[in-house]
Amino acid sequence: MEMQLFALDFDGGAAFGEIQNQAARYHLPIAFAYSTFSSTRKLAKFRVVFLNDVPVTDKHAAEIMIRMLLRIFNQADQSCADVSRMFFGGKGLIGHAGREAINIVGLMESFQRYIFETQPKNYKREVEQFAKVNQIACLNGCLQIHCVHRDGKVEDFSVNDQYIYGSVTVFPSNIPKYFLITHYQADVCEKLEKTSLSYGEIRKDFKVIEQKCHLYHDFIKEPHIHHNERFHLLTNLIYILGGCKRFQSIIAKKGYDVQEWRFYAKYVKDRRYKPQSCEGHCPYSDTCDHVVNIVNTVKQKGDIRKICKDETYYQVDEVYSFIENHLQDALAAPRKGICLIPAQTAVGKTEAYCKLISREIGRRFLIAVPTNQLKREVGKRLGEKGVEAEITLSLDEMNLEGRLKARIQFYYQIGLGEKVINLLRDYIKENRDTEEPEIMNTVNQCNMYLRGSDALAESRVLVTTHARLLTLSSDIIKQYTVIVDEDILSTIFKNIRTVSRQTVQKVFDSGECPVVLQERLGQVIGTPDKGYGKFDKSFSVGYLSDQELEELEVYDNVNEIAAASAFQMDGDMVHYFTPRTLKEGKYIILSATSDSGLYRRYFPGRFIKEYPYHKAEYRGRLKQLTAYTMSRQCIQDNRDRLEAFLGLLQSRYQMITFMKYEAELGNTNLHFGNAEGVDWLKGEDVIVMGTPHLSEFVYKLIGYHLGIEVQTDVLAVRRIQYKDYEFNFMTYKNEALKNLQIFFIGKELEQCVGRARLLRNDCTVLVLSNFPCEQAELIQDDYLETAEDGGLMKACSPGMAGKL
Template sequence: MALIGRIMALDKVSSGTEPNKAMKQKKNFIPEYADMPTPDAVLVNEGWYRKLQGRCKLWDRWTKGDYLDYNERLALFSNLRFLRYSDKNRFVLQDVLKFFVPETYEGHTCDEGQIRQKFRDSSLKPCPIVKGPLGVSQTIPEFLSQNIDIPIVPNLSKVPLENLDKWMDEHVPQFLDDREAGIKILKSQTASGKTERIINSLLTKVELEKTKVIYAAPKHSNLEEVETRLFNKATFNQIALIHRCPQKEITQSDLLYLQLGLPAKTRSAKRKGFIDKLFSPDEKGLFLLTHSLLTNLSNLDADLIIVDEEIDSSLIKETKLGLTNLATTIPFLDLQTSQELTNFINDVKDRKRDEGLAIDLTILREKVAPQVEERLDSYIQSTQTSSIAVGLFECYKTDGRLSKDNAGNNCVRMVRKSTLIGDAKLNGIPVRVFTATPLSKRTEMYYGVEIEVIEAPLAENKGKIVQFCGLSGARGMHNDNFPKIAQYIKEKLPQEVIDKSILITFKGSKEEVDFWQSQGFNVAENKGNQIHLLNNSGLDCFKGKSLIIAGKSDLPQQAYQDYYDDCHESPQELTRQNQVIELNGVRQSLYLFEDEEMRKLQLQNIQSNTEQSAGRARALREEGATVYLFSNLVIRDADEVIDR
């Protein structure tokens, strides 16, 4: 809109209005424009216009002989008139006229005379019409005045690795000794030595025989690794005080029970014994458990809770109950309840947002769920797994909200918050989180708290992270961007680099993984499972390797809408637009939410997934590690950024 406003103001100038008066008369126009100094001319050389190809739509259309209306021509020529050849016997105007097709403008005012007149018009100033580095709009003179062929080095202050190590040696013990109740976060780069220092502090500074400490990590594999590292350093007496939660053995039937919102049928004596010890006030020591278990327990009593990696995504449990799936329970209900449930389903199906987001679940809680539970085994056996009413029994614990499923149909969304944050504050328990990628914005929204983040200095990589920003990295509606991303990588990297590198990309089906393999990429895996953008946190198996990180993972629009709806009384429809922001040492143009709160949450989510994936090579400490990152949000760990 600013560009259109500027063009309309320039149009007044061409009609005889004084330049400054025209600019100031234009409503909704940038007021400073009238007072802007006229920019200096920029020297160009042979083939200057090739640098504009694919970056300036007006120039691309002009060179193709397409029709540009008067305002579009005005915007283009007001830029081009500030270019000068180094050779004084050559003129940019001559290059422009080479692409002029008189037949295109037959019957219009545009001719060679008008073009020359616009080039001589000293009142015209350039407006941004070029997609500059990292998508930021620039004028043609501004764009051509810089060397766009050299990599961009983010303007961030980075310290030597030795300085970071010294900081961590001092601050990690202080962070653990701080016994103020509630949650705090220590943010430091991947491979900065967080876990090693936690282990050392626990074994040298904490009397485990007198203290109950909980250590939580994302997955059981992380706990096994930490347990091994603890045992390698612990004394005989300390080993006896280290307890790791056994992994739950879950049957297919258990999975269905859990999906429905009920406890698993299979009972584990070892797991029960661990939880009994955890809750016993007389038991002391170090208890290792997953984020998921920690956030599902209530009224914990501990002297200290240590969380390795962000836990925010486990604090809020949400379930979406599809209406078609809910209808599969009707044959297992009495006649009256069946009719009431049918009415309930139709009401939710036709509900509009402006009619209210809260959904009364009384019919589910008091009639449907109890009747289905009485015939649960029969229901499970006679219903296809894909049609099970996932989350039905969550209605016992929470209320419902209107939402959309993946197909865009209305559904019932149920949200349950972990009591961890409240319990810690109430019981005086310090919760200390160590992560490279905090996701605290959502936690702050849901719990109404402000979480203190202590940030370590950013250190220089021993290896190298190179980021290519020519594509956004989005997967597309039906993965239709995969071929473009694959081709882009092949254009930028030599085949020998691709051959020796491991690819971390989107979570995919067998067909999607087969696509990447058919393109010659080595898809990352560990123990037979694909390692993708969302499940690599904490993994050490790619340390020192060459990695290709392809893609940018973000939550769907509806997820952000749900978060917004949960935390605001009068929810509005969220919208996004391209915005230029200063982030991680560069100005970059990104497609972000207009709402500031949602924009911060979105940036945290995207950066978290990208930085965690890039961190698997441990380039901070591994000199031979190189990471090639293909997405357009520049992360703070990037050493070089390639714009195209």
């Protein structure tokens, strides 16, 4: 026997509209209602039917539910309490609300609220009497009917399965069960409801709660939030001193039902609710920087724990000797492949490979560095050691005539960068006889650039950039031992492009597409929003010319989709990743942030050797304030307090932060993404402010290319371990995807910290981020918390100032 539809018979003259309003008031959705055969115009008779979320297989549970419904709807025929009663059809539907269902726990809450509102003086006695008659355990005036999940502990307490039934319709991946506890299991109630927190235990400024909790901010500022979101807030705010009173005050101001929420406040306390988790209850749970629930979020102070023993550090000169030995060993190895030599920023890796090159006069070297500035600096240092090096010329460094410069930019913009060489040659032919100074200068520079391209295979020592290295042919690479300064995977992973869906559709419909591009654009168009796709490898790549794209009025880089490996649909935009590779050869990569696991994933089948990482202890000081995430949103939410805090420090510190805040809060014209290779901050005190998260599609698109499962994973605050630390961080569940995200963030922070050259200089770097940096002294105080007297920030008090 089982029962899922619960019907009430109304034949005493009650109006259907009255019953509808009552059902809505107590959050009991009516599945449908119909007029009975005996209904007349003068005396309306009807039945109201409620759909339970699961079939009820236990007679006792079904009887309890019927009795609760009859108590709430006392206008119904009270004799219809027998669960075996049959109800016949009628004349026709008078109401139909779909498949929204009730359940035994929600019904119990509505039942107790009804008693609270109709018999406030006898509330507890009435509930206890109902519990006694129906053989339900009662604790603190609350019926002990609980909803637990498959992984809950209720099953461990139950002596039998008599009152347990499972749902296969509501949450098929996480089946809930409803558990009625009898009088004989009252000890179970206490064990089940026990919590380590006390109501009103946490003391917090409500302005801080508003800044840290987006939902509480909406509760205050927005005219309306959903009932379930209010209930979620209530279960958390009762644990904060003055929280319940503040909640009721806002309820009254917003015009919500005050009596209803007085009941819920009492019910939550009596039932000893724990603070509801943000996940599953808050619409911001996937994007907000939170920890489990609101209470833990507002009371946390960094919560970073060191889990490893102190690391062994060497003297800087010893570490430098290790790097020299590793370089010599990698050079002597006969096998082609990639040698990864970990080397801290400022340990002297540039000096080490410049010395190696000056000694090995019989070998040819190609050096690749991240930026043009560093390229020129390395060329200068080689010259000082008597090494004549060819420095490749970059188009960005050339002072070109405006029309040619614009045309070059357009070629790169539309994915025709490979045709720039031909563009330069055509320009020289067209303007070789000109007498205009600006054009003559441009022609000379074009000739210099082309001569430099021709000389790539002739120089003993060649210095170029990461980006240029990735374009060189196998014929050139095989003539050199390639030394890569800093992690080239960072450069490769930046090769993500975005094009509008409208452009993709326009080009696809144009009839001008080469075959491969046409097929790929069709695959993109057929992919649902938020979906990912991979392209088959193709050895036949075709592009639309600049004239064809201009005729179509297309100015996005749709061409490179023909060479892409993976893409994602994102609303009106398409993101795609075009992989670059290192041609077969011998590569020595020196970097503080290279990840051998990522190299093996990206270069499958390639020989990769990783050398041990020997580290030196910083001579300078690295201090890290971890109480705030310092994401872009966090900075924006705490803008005023942050400006006051920074105002006391910026006269001493140089600043590196997000590009968005560089002009307003910074003072160096440096930001995440452009600080690599910068040397002029050597020995300076530096603030690095921010946790440099990238757009989520960057992690997932590259992860998808690497064969990582990305489509079902979501960002959430998780407890993770990274190097020497354990901490809470907004990241992914999938280990490989999490490591990819951490690679980007850790690399950027370490590079920015390295600008001060802490290994060899007595200076201070202050990091404001919740992502722990190596060798940092962690300061987990709330440095933006307002002092009770309204004075200076606590973080700027003499005690904190001494730490900084």
